[in-house]
Amino acid sequence: MNRQTKIAAMLIACILIVCTGFVIMQFHRTTGNVVVVEQNGEELYRFSLGDTIEKRIETELGYNTLIIRDGQAFVQSADCAGQDCVHFAPIRQTGQSIVCLPHRITITVRGGNDAEQ
Amino acid sequence: MRSNKLTKLALLLALALIFSYIESLILFPLGIPGMKLGLANLMTVLVLYAYDAKTAFGLNAMRIVIAGFLFGNLFGITYSFAGAIVSFLMMVFCKKVCKLPIVVTSIAGGVFHNVGQVLFACMLLESFVMFYYLPALMISGMITGFLIGLLGKILFRRGLL
Numbered sequence: 009m010n011r012q013t014k015i016a017a018m019l020i021a022c023i024l025i026v027c028t029g030f031v032i033m034q035f036h037r038t039t040g041n042v043v044v045v046e047q048n049g050e051e052l053y054r055f056s057l058g059d060t061i062e063k064r065i066e067t068e069l070g071y072n073t074l075i076i077r078d079g080q081a082f083v084q085s086a087d088c089a090g091q092d093c094v095h096f097a098p099i100r101q102t103g104q105s106i107v108c109l110p111h112r113i114t115i116t117v118r119g120g121n122d123a124e125q
Numbered sequence: 126m127r128s129n130k131l132t133k134l135a136l137l138l139a140l141a142l143i144f145s146y147i148e149s150l151i152l153f154p155l156g157i158p159g160m161k162l163g164l165a166n167l168m169t170v171l172v173l174y175a176y177d178a179k180t181a182f183g184l185n186a187m188r189i190v191i192a193g194f195l196f197g198n199l200f201g202i203t204y205s206f207a208g209a210i211v212s213f214l215m216m217v218f219c220k221k222v223c224k225l226p227i228v229v230t231s232i233a234g235g236v237f238h239n240v241g242q243v244l245f246a247c248m249l250l251e252s253f254v255m256f257y258y259l260p261a262l263m264i265s266g267m268i269t270g271f272l273i274g275l276l277g278k279i280l281f282r283r284g285l286l
Binding site (some may be wrong): 013016028030048088089103105112121 | 133152155156157158159197200201204219223224225226229232233236246247250251252254255257260261263264267
């Protein structure tokens with residue numbers, strides 16, 4: 009093992025520790041209250057995480073069907089080719105989000121209890 | 126290009142395409158799209174170490190475009206390229222400048238593939254929400270990068286290229 013490899017190994021170990029720390033912290037996040045739907049940084053909708061909602065998010069790029077049920081949100085279907093948003097695990101903790109790249113949509117759980125209509 | 130090299134590269138490209146196909150079938154059950162094995166990266170690191178950066182880049186680009194049209198879609202190609210370019214530049218840097226062994230280079234490739242894709246997603250969405258998943262994606266990139274690198278090292282030692 010040469011010197012560069014040792015430095016690289018240490019660097020990798022450091023990054024691994026930091027990332028693991030972040031992931032452990034994420035496990036202890038609090039459950040959020042609102043689900044915010046945004047496109048290109050602009051807010052489209054805002055729902056309460058406590059409600060039971062089935063919303064077809066329709067934009068000029070396509071649609072995503074958002075389901076909020078049992079205190080968690082997930083995308084049930086979408087008309088994109090990749091279906092990545094459908095494969096996201098249901099979200100409920102603050103900061104967690106589901107993204108749909110082809111439709112430029114982000115669905116994020118936020119902490120604030122100011123769920124407006 | 127000598128026919129020996131041409132034949133080997135053609136075989137590697139075919140194998141990389143099969144790996145891309147297998148990868149499109151496997152879905153990590155962790156609920157973060159983008160987490161994947163990076164099997165096709167095995168071909169990229171192998172060619173990078175057996176030949177040169179130019180050849181490896183050509184093979185990788187062809188693999189992404191062909192696999193994109195066969196098993197994916199046009200949008201998937203741009204997304205793949207975003208990860209592949211960042212990952213590739215990092216791997217070239219690791220090999221050429223730092224003279225690191227294949228396993229470390231592969232780890233860097235795995236991590237930076239995910240970093241590249243998260244950055245691309247941020248640019249596209251004009252939002253930083255994907256950064257939430259970055260630590261988990263970096264860890265998965267490290268693990269898969271390590272395994273792919275180990276495999277590459279074994280194949281390289283056996284003189285399969």
